[in-house]
Amino acid sequence: MSSAExxxxxxxxxxxxxxxxxxxxxxxxxxxxxxxxLIAAIPGLGDTEIEVEVVDFRQLPGASLKVSDVTALADAIDDRLANADGAVVTQGTDTIEETAYLLDLLHTAAQPVVVTGAMRNPTLAGADGPANLLAAIQTAADPQARHQGCLVVFGDEIHAARRVRKTHTTSTATFQSANGGPLGYIVEGHPRLLNHLTHRTNVPAKPVDDTRVAIMTIVLGDDGTTLRAVSEHVDGLVIAGLGAGHVPADLVPILENLASRIPVVLACRTGAGSVLESTYGFPGSERDLLSRGLISAGYLDPIKARILLHTLLATDCDNQAIAAAFGAAGGYRDPETWPWPTDLSEGN
Incomplete structure (x- = not known):
């Protein structure tokens, strides 16, 4: 076999x-x-001996991407990946934490999908795009990244799509995984994964643009006016609760009624940590809300919880399956409770 092969x-x-x-x-x-x-601007790519094929898929700022763009991308990746070691996606950082997680839910192949971008555009000194793209390509080509689903590579750090968040408006170190940290790093041009994901959370259906899942952030003195206004126009709702998953007592009857009609997921607005289950017992506490039919997001932040709920609604599964999915994806139930196969030992 030749070196080219x-x-x-x-x-x-x-x-x-x-x-x-x-x-x-x-x-x-x-x-x-x-x-x-973009590829031509990467110093040293030729020294890696990685063969790169390019696809101009969209030409949009991250803020203008839609769910349908990501589902179409997932299909395009699936169509082309059979003869490749991995795929890389370049896009705007505004929505990377959402698009990467949606790709993670939809992508079932062993080959990795690595998402990256830049905080400094090519007209600025110290533009970070070429370095990020090179690191992403090196990660996608490496056997260590197989069976890890979708990853985000930024600033020589390798993050799991299910954990990573954008945390700063301008810093090149904006992408962080508060719950668990990075999976690994790029060192001297080589990915080093110090941690590996043990299960996948794939959903066997693709969400559509006209499914409406809202995020409601609960604030001091919230009287439910915004919640009532939104509740009649959504198919699902994520509550970004105070602290470990709390709301003012006056909102409890509204949320209980909503949870009897549509899936209502309880997340935390803090940015790190899990929704609790049984610590607090006052009206509007996590224990109270979960007993009234709300579903815990666990470690998933509100933005990730919205993507998961949006995708689950495409399967037409019932609330029991939605709760099981959030238990596994949110890290507070055994991964085996995920409603669909999660075995990473299968496949190539």
Whole structure:
């Protein structure tokens, strides 16, 4: 077998975002660079001996991506991945924590999907796009990343899509995994995974744009006005509760009524830690709300919980299955309670 035949192969799907932006005639920057141009700007890529194929999939800022863009991307990746070691997605950082998790729920193959982008556009000194893209390609090509689903690589850190969050508006170290930390790092051009995911959480259906799942952040003195206004127009609801999953007592009857009609998931607005189950017993506490039919998000933050609920609604599964899925994905129940297969030992 020749050296050309054994070179690892990675497919890069470009969606736009800061990493692909250039100056506009009216001021500011906007997506403009092609996937080929992104690849051409990477110093040292040729030294890796990784064969790279590019696909110009979208040319949008991250804020303009839709659920249907991500489901179409998942299909495109699946169609092309049979003869590749992995895929890389470049996109705007505004929505990476959401698109990566949705891809993680939809992507079932052993090969990794690695999402990356940039905080500094190519017109700025110290633009981070080329380094992030190189690290993402190196991760996607590495056998260690197989069976890990969708990963986010940024600033030489490798994160699980299910955990990572954008935490700063401008810092190049914006992506953090508060619950568990990074899975690993890029060291001298090589991925080093110090932790490995032991199960996958794949959903056998694709969400659509017109399913409406809202996030309601509970605040001091909340009287339920916004909650009542939104409740008649959604198919599911995520409550970003105070502390460990608490709401004002006046909201309890509204939420109990809602939970009898649509799935209502209880998450925490804190950004780290799990919803509790039995510590507090006052009206509006986590114990009270869960007893009234709300579903705990566990360690999933509100944004991740919304993506999971949106995707689960596409399966037409009942509340019992939704609760089981959140138990496994949220880290407070055995992974085997996930309603669909999770075995990472299967596949190539």
């Amino acid at each position: 054994i070179r690892p192969r990675v497919i890069v799907f470009a969606l736009g975002g800061t990493i692909a932006m250039s100056r506009t005639s009216t001021g500011g920057v906007a997506p403009a660079l092609s996937a080929d141009q």
